[in-house]
Amino acid sequence: EAVESMGSTASKAEAIAAQTKKTITDRMATDPEFYKRFSDKVSEILKKMREGKLEDIQALKELKDANDAVVNKKDESVPEAVTATPGADIFYRNLSPMLTSSGTSKEQQITIALAVLDLLKKEAIVDWYRNAEVKRVMRNKLDDYLYDVVRGGMNVQLTGEQIQTTVDQIINLAEVN
16 A cells, blocks of 8 residues: 555655565575575666666566565476475575586476475474484484485485585575574
8 A cells, every 4th residue: 555655656666676675685594595586686677677678667567576476485486396395495496506506307306305304304393493413413314315315326416515515504494494
C-alpha cells in the first residue's frame, strides 16, 4: 500500500528495490548463492533504469518479480528432485559452483546435496549447533563422505583443501538455517 501511494513509477521502483535489498541483506547468510544472484539482478535493473535503457514501468514490473522471488524464495534453477526435499536447495545451490568446476554432472550434484542433508539430519539433535561434539561428528562424516564417496566413488577431482572448505561451508549453512 505504501508503494502504491507513491507518486511516480520510478519512485515506486526505487522503493521496491530498497526493500528487496534490505531483505537480501538480512537473509544473505542463510543462502549466499541465491541472495547474491538477486542482489546482482536488482542492481542491474536499477542501473538500466537510471541510464534510461529500461522504461520505469518495465523496471517496476521486473523489481516486483524479483522482490516476490526473494520474499517467497522462488528459484527456477533448482531441479525438482532437490526442491522436493526441504532444505536441500540450499546445499545444492551453494555447492554447485565448486562441484561444477570439479567436473560433476547435475545428477551427481543432486545426489551430493541430498546426501549431505541426509547426513546432517541423522546427526542433528536439539541445539546441535551449540554442541561441539555433534559438530565434530558431523564434520568427520561429511569429510568421510566427500573423500570416500564423492572423490573416490564418483571420481570427482577434489583436493584436501577443497574438501575442508566444503565441510566448513556445509556446517556454516546448516548452522544459520
